[in-house]
Amino acid sequence: MAFVPVDSVRFHVQRLPATAGAAAPDRPVVVFLHGLVVDNLSSFYCPLALPVARAGHEAVLYDLRGHGRTGRPVTGYDSGTAVRDLFALLGALGLGRRRVHLVGNSYGGTLAVHAALARPDRVTGLTLLEPPLSGAWLENMVDTLSAAALSLEDSPVPQELLGLRLRKAANLTAIADGLLNRTTLIDDIAAGRTFTPADYAALACPVLIVCGEHSELVPGAAELARHAPRVSAVEILPGLGHDVLKESSGALRAAVLAHAEHVAGAGPGAVAGSGAGAGAWTGALVP
Incomplete structure (x- = not known):
């Protein structure tokens, strides 16, 4: 556990080294982004972060601005500031030159997409767990x-x-x-912009999406899958709603670890369009 100051905010951070042998220095760091308000880095720790580290990937978890044990400034809860926080924190950890694979749960998935659009030079993979992407979600x-x-x-x-x-x-x-x-x-959330098909088309990195069968967010995932050029798969987990991280650790862990290996193997020179292709849906639902 560590506290790292970034632009006057004290961030609570957990950093897990790769424990299945030394991770190659060109492998992306897997960074976990949690959801809103009552969520924090602990929701990832046992279900995903430890298995990811044991599989040979360096992992970073942190409490977002105002959440968990991180400081709570009055302002700065827009997506642009969250993206700046992310990369400034990585710089403070000495990871400013490393590529990153972002794993985002719920609103953390939204932030992960914003980060990939803002810094395609740094974001080499996305794993989106129940990502809220539509304008309707924003209003609700x-x-x-x-x-x-x-x-x-x-x-x-x-x-x-x-x-x-x-x-x-x-x-x-x-x-x-x-x-x-x-x-x-x-x-800040109310003032946020929603994603467009052009945004999704600009995502140059491999993407895995995982949703619950009964989740209201499945249509938004389908929209991303239709337009993003490198969606490896959209996993629909039967019997679940917006609770895939809590209720499906086994199936979820297997999907995330497989995608982490895929992203690590893609290398820094991978180009858009070389992945499995959009529309590779698995699970209970096909759009």
């Missing part, structure tokens, strides 16, 4: 977060949870309250 999320903010404002719940010795739940509730009511997070 802003409404949900706004309602949650109202319910938490001046709420006695954190203190009541502490009184019941439910310290973890109290801490998560307090973090949510702080993010939703004392930062610009909701406004």
Whole structure:
């Protein structure tokens, strides 16, 4: 565990060396990006990050700005700042010249796509777990977060949870309250732009998408798969919704490890169009 200062924000970081022999220096670093508000790096640690490191890939996990144990500035929750945070943090870790394979869960998947579009020279692969990509999701999320903010404002719940010795739940509730009511997070997300087919067509790296069968995000994944030139596969996990990271560790782990090997083998000189091709759907649903 480490705390790394970047542009006046103190980031909580976990860095896992490759343990299945020394990772080749030209292999991309696998960087994990978690979801919004009550999520943090710990959701990746056992299900994916440790297996990735044991398979020979260096891994980096960190709490996003304002989340988990990272500092909580009032502003800077837009996607552009998140992308700058990512690459500034990698630079501070001495990884400023390394290529990266981004694994994003939920909103972390959205940030991963933004990062790949902003820095195609650095992002060599994407693994997107339940990525929210559509404008409809953006509107629904802003409404949900706004309602949650109202319910938490001046709420006695954190203190009541502490009184019941439910310290973890109290801490998560307090973090949510702080993010939703004392930062610009909701406004920054509301002002974010949605992706276009042209954005997806510009993704030059191999992409794996994993969604739950019952997830409302499947149509957005299908849209990306139709336009991105190097979608290796879209895995649809039966019986699940927006909970693939928590509920399908075995199937998910196999898919992520296979894609990590594919991305590592593609090399820095790989060009768009040389992957498996868009529309390589597997699982329970075919669009």
